[in-house]
Amino acid sequence: MMPHSPYLSEETEGASALRFYNHERAEEGIRELATWLQGRRIAVLTGAGCSTDSGIPDYRSEESLKRKRNPIQYNQFLRDLSARRRYWARSFVGWPRFRDKEPNLTHQILARIEQQGRMTGLITQNVDRLHHKAGSSRIVELHGALADVRCLDCGLFEPRDDVQARLAECNAAWHAEVLSIAPDGDVDLPQEAYDSFEMVSCLRCHGPLKPHVVFFGENVAQEVVQAAWEIVLQADALLVLGSSLTVYSGYRFVKGAAEQEKPVAIVNLGATRGDPHASLRLDLPLKTVMPHLETLLS
Ligand SMILES: NC(=O)c1ccc[n+]([C@@H]2O[C@H](COP(=O)([O-])OP(=O)(O)OC[C@H]3O[C@@H](n4cnc5c(N)ncnc54)[C@H](O)[C@@H]3O)[C@@H](O)[C@H]2O)c1
Ligand SMILES: [Zn+2]
Helix, strand or coil: CCCCCCCCCCCCCCHHHCEEECHHHHHHHHHHHHHHHCCCCEEEEECHHHCHHHCCCCCCCHHHHHCCCCCCEHHHHHHCHHHHHHHHHHHHHHHHHHHCCCCCHHHHHHHHHHHCCCEEEEEECCCCCHHHHHCCCCEEECCEEEEEEEECCCCCEEEHHHHHHHHHHHCCCCCCCCCEECCCCCEECCHHHHHCCCCCECCCCCCEEEEEECCECCCCCHHHHHHHHHHHHCCCEEEEECCCCCCHHHHHHHHHHHHCCCCEEEECCCCCCCHHHCCEEECCCHHHHHHHHHHHHC
16 A cells, blocks of 8 residues: 655655555554564654653644644844743743653653664654653754753753752742643743743853753754764664654654665654655554554564
8 A cells, every 4th residue: 555645756766665554554564563673773763753642742743733833943042032031931831841741651662672782772853851761771862852951152051940940039929821831831921921031041151041952943963963873873774753754853864874775664643754765654653553563572
């Protein structure tokens, strides 16, 4: 069966070799994935789809695309003080909910697969640190993590929880009525709440603070990209889990693996930009695939 993917056409090179499975042949697809994994050391690339079962929404599933979101751009954060203040006010309210999210079965099974020596490492586009919480050890966080904050001037790192405590102190009398709240903790507040919110600055140089995540319009640091390439280079194959691969910073590893003639398998609900490079494609929910896969591998 051919997948319905806007990324594939009859002319797409390699598409004829693609084996595609959805709910109609889930069992067969998962068995094939288990066989694909046997005897290989794999690099794993994960995206927001890995964390939806932990209650953190992704950006590009059909459901999420219906919600209008307007994430802050890097330049705006740097240059527009009121936008920066708005960001910190929202994240002050939203952080405790985000921080308390727990890893799900996919995170836990990936940690166990690593312990079995089947993986060279894990590259994640997620900023939620749930792979760490689940016990994976070799992890490259391509887009950083919300749990870290960094000074824009001197580069000093500070844990987000410490910044949160300082923000709470400075804003002891501040109260905002929450207009709406997304499951990832992002909130909407009234304008006057933004105007009266006090930001805190670097403990060392008083410079402005930014969460250590890659914003839209910002580049991934070269050493981070390099560390991720090491994981791919040392692997025999690449497995992608829960990413639309729309963002180039993740997609490049799929393209690169294919160029190195390493097999690529993708488990994702819905089409991905990497589909033309995959030889095995499961259009299935991770909670259906992962526990079954683990049983087949044991
Ligand atoms: N958890 C997080 O940290 C988080 C959440 C949202 C966005 N982001 C950021 O936004 C960017 C989003 O890119 P992306 O490619 O990671 O995500 P994306 O939103 O572009 O794609 C996620 C894909 O996962 C699929 N999916 C959702 N739940 C699934 C499930 N249970 N099983 C299988 N597939 C599932 C969706 O259909 C979608 O195609 C990333 O760069 C990331 O930094 C991070
Ligand atoms: Zn500083």
